Amino acid sequence: MFADFKCQDGRPVYLQLKEYLKKQMLSGILQPGERLPSTREMATALGLGRNTVIQAYQDLEEEGFTQTVPGQGSFVAAVEVRYGTITELAWDQRLTAHAKAAVDLDIEKSELKWERGMISFKSIAPDGALFPTADFKRAFLDRFALEEGKILNYGYAQGYRPLLEYLGEYLKNKGVEPEGKAILVTNGFTEGLNLVLAGIAEPGDGIVTENPTHNTALKIFKLRDLQIYGVPLTEKGIDLELLAETLATKPVKAGFLIPSYHNPTGLVMSPESRRAVLEVFARYQVPIVEDGFNEELRYSGAHVAPLLALAGKGNNVVYIGSFSKILFPGLRLGWVMADRDLIAALESIKRSMNIHTSFLDQALLYEYLKNGSFEKYLRRARKVYRARHEAAIRLATALIPHRRIWGEGGLHIFVELAPKLNARQILAACYRRGVLFMPGDLFYTDGGGANTFRLGIGRVSEAEMATGFKIIGEVISEFEEEKNA
């Protein structure tokens, strides 16, 4: 008996014995009323220390799995797990329309999967090798020494106060007028956008965006049953006339804009465009939701203020920020800065969704930002990513037959091919040769962009770019020849 008990590393032996015995009871191998061997017998039988067995027996009794009869030993309690009627529901037929749409729009479930040895340009995630792990550890030790259990208990829906204050200062340093505004900490940009839309847009309402735009934003608009009005984004920026026309004629609740290092094109909206865009939205009294995406990854050129700053004392810009794009995506930390009446409502929605964002993570991010580690990291990361971005532009220009290569910064570039070419067909062919990227149509509001694709460069070396881009270029050339043949 008990011959099949096996110990594994890294977990106390008494726990393993306890769990083993529980399983024996739950599966009926040990029956109610049965006497367990004495601790001494058990210890000898399994070659364990007697204290280990005593501890396991005590826990089992504490949890109601056994009862001790003084002088007689431990007996298995009545822990019968008698299965009732076995009920099989067809869950796939019980899903809501929302759930089905979420599955259908979940590209992780449909896209081509990376396999070992492939070169992937799909992701725009940052390079984990650059992460300042030593500084992060120090931030943990410093903050934890100060706060201890406090940051492990419930916090506030709005956020960890020192972080809120820090972010307020941080935005002030970008020229933002803080009066009348407030900040809400969120689980990353994605939750931030969901909360803002839950707050201001009913199903059926219109959202105007740049076309193309961030594919996750498009997914969220669709899942919230919003009407998407895309306004073409050219190399000169968003088409202001079409923007005005859309605002004048469509029931638009808000605009969604990515002024800096736009996803997927990598464009930076010029200061003149920013002011012009603000004027147009102001004219129609429509608020702007600004995605502060990768704003920190400025490689060259003068400082450009976010729309939130340019709006001055106005309250018509809702800014969604995130450090997670370049810093710690795994922590899922973002924030919304907007008019305080709006933030108060979003705070209540946030509370109903998940109470608050991890206070531990917020406290660690705060400490990390406060002690200057972020600026140190940013200086290093900018240098590396700038070199990578320059290499990407240079290599893509040389190796990939293109109509236009887009990108002024960030962790990606965008390739526009001759109109007759189809990026999904090219992707399928590249995949067979071990190269992956994001087809551009995912970013379009109107089914366009078939001849475009995005190349994420955050996690690839220059050598991988050279190899990968060469393959992409060769595949495109083959398709071009075919079309011309």
Added chain:
Amino acid sequence: MFADFKCQDGRPVYLQLKEYLKKQMLSGILQPGERLPSTREMATALGLGRNTVIQAYQDLEEEGFTQTVPGQGSFVAAVEVRYGTITELAWDQRLTAHAKAAVDLDIEKSELKWERGMISFKSIAPDGALFPTADFKRAFLDRFALEEGKILNYGYAQGYRPLLEYLGEYLKNKGVEPEGKAILVTNGFTEGLNLVLAGIAEPGDGIVTENPTHNTALKIFKLRDLQIYGVPLTEKGIDLELLAETLATKPVKAGFLIPSYHNPTGLVMSPESRRAVLEVFARYQVPIVEDGFNEELRYSGAHVAPLLALAGKGNNVVYIGSFSKILFPGLRLGWVMADRDLIAALESIKRSMNIHTSFLDQALLYEYLKNGSFEKYLRRARKVYRARHEAAIRLATALIPHRRIWGEGGLHIFVELAPKLNARQILAACYRRGVLFMPGDLFYTDGGGANTFRLGIGRVSEAEMATGFKIIGEVISEFEEEKNA
């Protein structure tokens, strides 16, 4: 000039200087084209080291705020923040019906606020003083040494794999049949319930619950526009006949049940009741959403298997678990275990909501659970909370005139008064004497429970209970005399 520059502790001086100068530029005190003092002049003027000033100047240039002219110095760049039209939107008139409901149902916005010196029995949060901070720190150091940057980068929507495996084993140890089931990690119970409902219940659908039940669950049902059917919960358990009648006659999509240490009554559903409830739901082919709330806080009696275990190979129970009620609420970690087809859909919804739950937090929780710290903590916490719970029952019975005191475990007890008494009036009077609790009507589905209230005891000492309960008792006696007068 620069006489108002002041340094604060805890943040590198060069950063403070940089931010100070940025503000001067953004506010127009320093004008574009203006020459900054040389690093030597600035260092002397402010009493700083020259390297500090050099570092600040370099950063300013890097970020596009200044330009260096060789041999001439640093000049302020054109970082004009010219405010455009100032647009004032009336955000309170732009909120969705959902946002307004979230604010209205947000008790944090309406309830009486704790003030220093008061005794509060509102919260059922655990006692931070019991938190195993040393063990948590060790878990951080061990896991971080192993994973480093990996747990700071993007992870998977379903969860951190080692944690998913651990939870699978954990549930198996409660007798759960794992085949055909899967687990999804969530931001606590609240997000878990939201995801499940988003997956299976359309607006207008019915949910059957115990009456009373968890107030947060009720809030979520209301915010999702669900129809709530409450079935009375008496000291003998849920009324099975009324439950069957509701299932037979109402368009019910799912049941929501809290079988262990029910919130607010503290009741534990007996094994017989559990089987009977499962049979009733099986008969009508309606799934059960089981709240595994505080299941670990069993103070006495035999082990009771969760409904998920009793359902055996059936797939009709959706279990929402959380360690956060007693362990680390601040980390917001919970999970859903259910049929794997359902979990696959919930995973896509989760991804659309916030990508995934903090991988750092998941990795830390895993390490903490794996190395046996949780069991150690649980043993200590159970001892303390059991004593506190026994004291609460004893003191409430002695000091509070009652019709019934409810509670078999957990971090709260529930008090039922004579039907003519109103707990909100009593709360208002107690508040004036410095005592707070949760009025019971919050937990009722039908506007009932006016003569009930919940006393949370997780964070109060026996002495505070004695003082607080005495005041509550005196106030109730005064109301009783008034009614009888």
